[in-house]
Amino acid sequence: MSFTWQLRAGVAAGVLVPVVLWIDGATRAGYSLWHHGASQLGTGDRGWLQTINFALGGTLLALFAAGLRRVLHPGLAARWAPILTATAAAGLLVAGFVPTDPALGYPPGEPEGLTATGGVHQVAGLALFAGLSAAALILARRAAETNRRNARLLKAGGILVIVFAFAAGIAYRLDTLGVWQPAPAGLLEHLSLLAGFGWVAVTAVWLLRRPSAVAAPGGIVSGRSG
Structure with missing residues (x-):
């Protein structure tokens, strides 16, 4: 059975989630891309849009995790990269359905303070960022076996996720x-x-074009990407 559709889900997730966040944030009344967190777009006016974005993005990311499991040869990366990516997917799904608390003046006029719902959202956010960062770093280690350029890009991506979040x-x-x-x-x-x-998104494209871009030699389920 072809696994290309699962990898294409990674491309879709990689484009969909940030593009919708940036467009919605740039056009939302009272919201500042500079000041307010991404999760706050799940509250207030048009909050439903980010609920859909996170739910769909989480589903697509979970499918990509399944694709990684199929394309990588058994080993550390094959075991942990899909698990960590799936952890990020679960975090995104929960963050979509469990909204964050009002903060930094958004939504306008709403009382601020940490609630149980907000606490669950924070844990989901931690799973999302930690999963995305750790999965990239593990994949970078695998990519170093065949392509150092890809490995450097993956390592940079993983580091930037956690540095920017911190x-x-x-x-x-x-x-x-x-x-x-x-x-x-x-x-x-x-x-x-x-x-x-x-x-x-970039890793999904690599694997669709040439599975060995990340997977080790002999570690592909099929010699063809389709």
């Missing part, structure tokens, strides 16, 4: 403390997601 958390804290207002917490979080879904 920086976003610091910026958010500085903003709430009044040290830096408005801090670029939103921009940094959007960049983290862009890096994460960027490596997903």
Whole structure:
């Protein structure tokens, strides 16, 4: 059975999620791409749009994880890259259906503070960012066996995901403390997601064109990508 449709799901997820986030954020009244977190687009006006975006993106990412499991030869990457990608997919799905709390003045006029729902959303976000980062780093180790350029790009993607996410958390804290207002917490979080879904899309394209771009020699389920 062909696994190309599962890899194409990775391309779709990698493009869909960040593009919808950036377009919605740029056109949403009262929302600032610089200031407000990506998850806050799941609240307020047009919040339903991001619920759909995260749910569809999570489903596509889960399919991509299944595709990775089929294309990689048994080993560390074959075992853990799909698991970590699926963890990210689960985090995105939960984040879509369990909205975050109002923060940094968005949605306007809504009371702010951490709730149980917001806590669940934060855990889901941690799974998303950690999964995307760790999966890229493990795939980078595998890619180094056949293509150092691909390995460097994957490693950069994995590092950028966690660095931008961590920086976003610091910026958010500085903003709430009044040290830096408005801090670029939103921009940094959007960049983290862009890096994460960027490596997903690029890796899916690599594997569709030439499976050995990431998988080790002899580690392909089929000698053909289709």
